[in-house]
Amino acid sequence: MTTTVFEARPRKARRVAVAAAVLLVAVFTVVGALLRRTSTGVYFRLSDQVAMVVLGLFLAGAALLFARPRVRASADGVEVRNLIATRMVPWELVLRVSFPDGAPWARIELPDDEYIAVMAIQSADGRKAVQDIRALREVHAQHTAPRDTPSQGL
Numbered sequence: 001m002t003t004t005v006f007e008a009r010p011r012k013a014r015r016v017a018v019a020a021a022v023l024l025v026a027v028f029t030v031v032g033a034l035l036r037r038t039s040t041g042v043y044f045r046l047s048d049q050v051a052m053v054v055l056g057l058f059l060a061g062a063a064l065l066f067a068r069p070r071v072r073a074s075a076d077g078v079e080v081r082n083l084i085a086t087r088m089v090p091w092e093l094v095l096r097v098s099f100p101d102g103a104p105w106a107r108i109e110l111p112d113d114e115y116i117a118v119m120a121i122q123s124a125d126g127r128k129a130v131q132d133i134r135a136l137r138e139v140h141a142q143h144t145a146p147r148d149t150p151s152q153g154l
Contacts, residue, residue, distance in 0.1 A: 003075075005074050005139050006071075006135050008120045008132040009069065010125060013067065013069070014067040016066070018064070022060070025056045025057060028052050028056020029052075032049040032053045035049050068081060068082070069118075071120040073136060077091050078091070078136070078140075080116050080120070082118075089108060094140060096108075105118055105121055106132075106136070118136075
């Protein structure tokens with residue numbers, strides 16, 4: 001990929017994901033530490049305590065997946081990274097960049113009524129989302145030829 005012209009990440013979702021991950025690790029660590037001191041009559045071992053902390057770490061890792069989304073645009077195309085998968089789409093395949101009314105995030109529309117969700121540009125981010133979608137549309141306009149232009153007669 002050539003030099004990145006545009007890059008965006010969600011703002012609020014990242015903050016919430018990081019806060020949730022920290023909270024999960026803290027809660028599961030405290031529960032794991034206090035697990036032996038229960039008056040229920042059940043005997044918990046060190047392995048149970050470690051398992052609680054490890055479970056908290058796994059859940060924190062799952063929460064941090066929501067901090068992953070990113071969109072990058074360059075002269076070659078647009079790279080969309082959502083929670084798990086990353087997909088590179090050349091500009092020739094991108095019909096338009098849209099943000100439908102009421103949608104939680106933007107999308108890149110492709111031929112045959114397909115589209116890719118762009119979780120990096122989220123409606124929860126308000127003005128930042130508006131700026132990001134405008135910037136991505138500008139990059140799209142710069143790197144694609146106009147479509148459906150009427151042919152000019154002599």
